[in-house]
Amino acid sequence: MSSTPTSSPTSSNGKPASAAGRYLFLFLLGLVIGSVAVVMILRAVEGRKTWQDHYPDAAMHLMQAHMAQLGASAAANRCSATDTIPHLQALRTIANDIEPALPDLRDDARFVSHAGELRATLDAALSAPPIDCPGVANASKKIGEACKACHQDYRG
Ligand code: HEC
Numbered sequence: 001m002s003s004t005p006t007s008s009p010t011s012s013n014g015k016p017a018s019a020a021g022r023y024l025f026l027f028l029l030g031l032v033i034g035s036v037a038v039v040m041i042l043r044a045v046e047g048r049k050t051w052q053d054h055y056p057d058a059a060m061h062l063m064q065a066h067m068a069q070l071g072a073s074a075a076a077n078r079c080s081a082t083d084t085i086p087h088l089q090a091l092r093t094i095a096n097d098i099e100p101a102l103p104d105l106r107d108d109a110r111f112v113s114h115a116g117e118l119r120a121t122l123d124a125a126l127s128a129p130p131i132d133c134p135g136v137a138n139a140s141k142k143i144g145e146a147c148k149a150c151h152q153d154y155r156g
Contacts (some may be wrong), residue, residue: 099111118143
């Protein structure tokens with residue numbers, strides 16, 4: 001009989017103590033998880049910031065953009081030298097970035113020869129620039145083939 005009233009105060013004394021313990025545990029757990037998350041986020045942000053990470057995709061997308069504009073010009077029947085040469089020049093300049101952008105492949109002879117093939121194709125197009133739309137289409141086709149040749153071998 002007397003055990004019932006005595007057990008009630010001890011359990012009510014025990015409850016706040018264990019609740020405080022739980023809060024302390026959760027607080028410490030949150031602190032640990034929080035600091036791990038902060039370190040992970042900082043690392044991810046640091047990793048993303050490096051220009052090397054963006055270099056290959058940036059160079060490829062820029063070439064893609066100039067190819068698209070070349071195609072759009074031809075589709076709109078705008079095929080004069082002033083419409084197309086700037087794009088060919090941009091492509092030729094960016095083609096120099098292929099090896100620096102992909103340093104893991106710069107010692108791969110086949111990769112370098114694909115890049116050289118693209119540059120040679122662009123040099124040929126610039127030395128005898130297309131003067132009409134069939135000429136632009138023909139140059140675009142050859143350039144596109146040079147892009148594709150490398151992608152078939154190296155684009156994962
Ligand atoms: C010498 C090899 C080579 C040549 C030439 C080349 N590429 Fe690429 N390209 C690659 C590789 C390798 C990748 C994959 C890069 C990566 O994911 O890091 C790629 C990826 C791309 C991508 C996808 C980028 C992305 O990750 O979203 C585009 C678009 C692209 N190339 C366009 C072109 C165009 C247009 C040309 C020609 C004017 C061209 N490439 C010529 C090797 C080449």
